[in-house]
Amino acid sequence: xxxxxxxxxxxxxxxxxxxxxxxxxxxxxxxxxxxxxxxxxxxxxxxxxxxxxxxxxxxxxxxxxxxxxxxxxxxxxxxxxxxxxxxxxxxxxxxxxxxxxxxxxxxxxxxxxxxxxxxxxxxxxxxxxxxxxxxxxxxxxxxxxxxxxxxxxxxxxxxxxxxxxxxxxxxxxxxxxxxxxxxx
Amino acid sequence: xxxxxxxxxxxxxxxxxxxxxxxxxxxxxxxxxxxxxxxxxxxxxxxxxxxxxxxxxxxxxxxxxxxxxxxxxxxxxxxxxxxxxxxxxxxxxxxxxxxxxxxxxxxxxxxxxxxxxxxxxxxxxxxxxxxxxxxxxxxxxxxxxxxxxxxxxxxxxxxxxxxxxxxxxxxxxxxxxxxxxxxxxxxxxxxxxxxxxxxxxxxxxxxxxxxxxxxxxxxxxxxxxxxxxxxxxxxxxxxxxxxxxxxxxxxxxxxxxxxxxxxxxxxxxxxxxxxxxxxxxxxxxxxxxxxxxxxxxxxxxxxxxxxxxxxxxxxxxxxxx
Numbered sequence: 001x002x003x004x005x006x007x008x009x010x011x012x013x014x015x016x017x018x019x020x021x022x023x024x025x026x027x028x029x030x031x032x033x034x035x036x037x038x039x040x041x042x043x044x045x046x047x048x049x050x051x052x053x054x055x056x057x058x059x060x061x062x063x064x065x066x067x068x069x070x071x072x073x074x075x076x077x078x079x080x081x082x083x084x085x086x087x088x089x090x091x092x093x094x095x096x097x098x099x100x101x102x103x104x105x106x107x108x109x110x111x112x113x114x115x116x117x118x119x120x121x122x123x124x125x126x127x128x129x130x131x132x133x134x135x136x137x138x139x140x141x142x143x144x145x146x147x148x149x150x151x152x153x154x155x156x157x158x159x160x161x162x163x164x165x166x167x168x169x170x171x172x173x174x175x176x177x178x179x180x181x182x183x184x
Numbered sequence: 185x186x187x188x189x190x191x192x193x194x195x196x197x198x199x200x201x202x203x204x205x206x207x208x209x210x211x212x213x214x215x216x217x218x219x220x221x222x223x224x225x226x227x228x229x230x231x232x233x234x235x236x237x238x239x240x241x242x243x244x245x246x247x248x249x250x251x252x253x254x255x256x257x258x259x260x261x262x263x264x265x266x267x268x269x270x271x272x273x274x275x276x277x278x279x280x281x282x283x284x285x286x287x288x289x290x291x292x293x294x295x296x297x298x299x300x301x302x303x304x305x306x307x308x309x310x311x312x313x314x315x316x317x318x319x320x321x322x323x324x325x326x327x328x329x330x331x332x333x334x335x336x337x338x339x340x341x342x343x344x345x346x347x348x349x350x351x352x353x354x355x356x357x358x359x360x361x362x363x364x365x366x367x368x369x370x371x372x373x374x375x376x377x378x379x380x381x382x383x384x385x386x387x388x389x390x391x392x393x394x395x396x397x398x399x400x401x402x403x404x405x406x407x408x409x410x411x412x413x414x415x416x417x418x419x420x421x422x423x424x425x426x427x428x429x430x431x432x433x434x435x436x437x438x439x440x441x442x443x444x445x446x447x448x449x450x451x452x453x454x455x456x457x458x459x460x461x462x463x464x465x466x467x468x469x470x471x472x473x474x475x476x477x478x479x480x481x482x483x484x485x486x487x488x489x490x491x492x493x494x495x496x497x498x499x500x501x502x503x504x505x
Contacts, residue, residue, distance in 0.1 A: 010240075010241075010244040013237050013240045013241040013244055014241045014244060016234075016237045016241075017234070017237045017238045017241040037225075037227075038225055038226045038227050041222070041227040041228050041229070043218070043222060043227065043228075043229060043230050044222075044227070044228040044229060044230060045230075046230050046231075046234055046237060046238075050397075051392040051393075051396040051397045051401070052396045052397065052401050052402075052404075054249070054401070054402055054403065054404035054408075055397070055400070055403070055404050055408055057241075080404075081245045081246070081247050081248065081249065081404045081405045082245065082246040082247045083245070083246055
């Protein structure tokens with residue numbers, strides 16, 4: 001019981017203080033300055049852009065990922081401390097977007113690293129970005145943002161998919177098979 | 185025998201309370217600084233208790249990547265060093281560990297946490313951290329010269345090296361700030377304070393956009409939480425040092441005359457004074473860009489130190505005549 005209460009407090013704390021590292025691939029990075037600065041000020045929710053992945057909680061992948069970029073994304077993700085959350089930004093991270101038939105661009109980011117929240121749109125407006133952060137906060141509060149636990153649990157599958165992608169065998173990448181039970 | 189143990193226990197309780205108060209004020213100041221910066225930039229800004237949330241979140245992180253035992257100890261080294269410096273300072277005219285509050289000792293104690301910081305950054309082996317540490321030590325070298333010269337001038341003027349005696353000499357609003365020569369001295373020391381607090385234009389060691397927060401680049405989780413506590417407590421210690429030197433340490437009522445009421449009022453006045461000194465630093469931080477390291481060195485040694493030398497000569501001549 002005590003442990004549960006402590007978990008609840010730590011969730012409230014980590015919900016109100018999301019430090020973000022935004023990985024500026026693609027054009028998505030363009031939408032970040034208005035979200036950070038005076039117009040849509042995201043610091044009022046406690047979201048703050050950090051300089052290094054070691055200090056960050058949220059990983060924002062802004063836009064399409066070439067295979068070369070994916071290597072760096074995996075490195076950055078593995079450098080972050082648990083609990084960590086990923087936001088996939090724009091339609092490129094969902095299904096490839098306008099790069100859907102490209103030979104060296106990955107289509108679905110969640111096959112390589114676990115994604116907690118997706119933002120649809122090309123480009124998503126700053127309102128949509130803030131909305132996704134609020135959604136993530138809600139999920140953390142309910143204990144649903146468990147992507148970092150999934151990455152540990154299905155590490156073999158994620159690693160296999162990453163390896164296939166690095167060898168440009170993109171058609172051999174499979175969706176992650178999950179058990180029924182996921183506990184927070 | 186029992187009385188002695190009770191006495192010691194009481195003292196330990198007071199010490200723990202003071203350290204907690206220092207950390208709490210530091211975290212509050214972090215929130216206030218972010219709120220004020222946000223208002224200056226026409227933003228809403230985070231709540232004033234954001235500093236508490238950030239520190240508690242960092243201590244609640246699940247994994248903590250370590251780079252060896254020096255890396256682990258360095259964060260503790262910094263926090264305990266700054267807490268020790270806080271306990272040696274006269275806070276609102278009340279010194280916890282030393283009744284003298286010797287200025288030289290405090291200068292040495294202020295160097296300990298900075299060295300711990302440097303050790304931890306060195307152990308991480310990141311090139312950005314090495315650049316950051318080099319810059320931090322350079323800027324320490326730069327701002328300490330004018331600061332120490334102004335301090336020596338004050339020691340000569342008040343004929344004591346004890347900070348507690350300097351505070352006592354400024355009782356009844358006889359602040360050094362109101363003496364014309366030390367008014368200039370306060371301006372010099374305030375520029376040095378800007379460097380000590382690592383606010384712009386002297387935030388060269390941290391510089392998030394150039395070297396990715398410099399010494400802190402490899403720190404995360406609990407290590408970063410400890411370093412943030414060090415930095416927050418540092419703002420309290422450094423502003424308290426300034427207030428003790430020039431603004432009478434916040435002492436308005438004498439303890440002998442008014443008892444516990446004096447403590448209450450003095451601590452409130454001390455809090456307001458360090459808040460004002462800190463807010464001036466934050467406002468300067470918000471309107472200026474960042475210096476390069478050689479520009480900072482030039483600024484401190486060419487202008488600040490020159491004025492400090494002038495003050496020193498003035499005081500020595502005044503003593504002799």
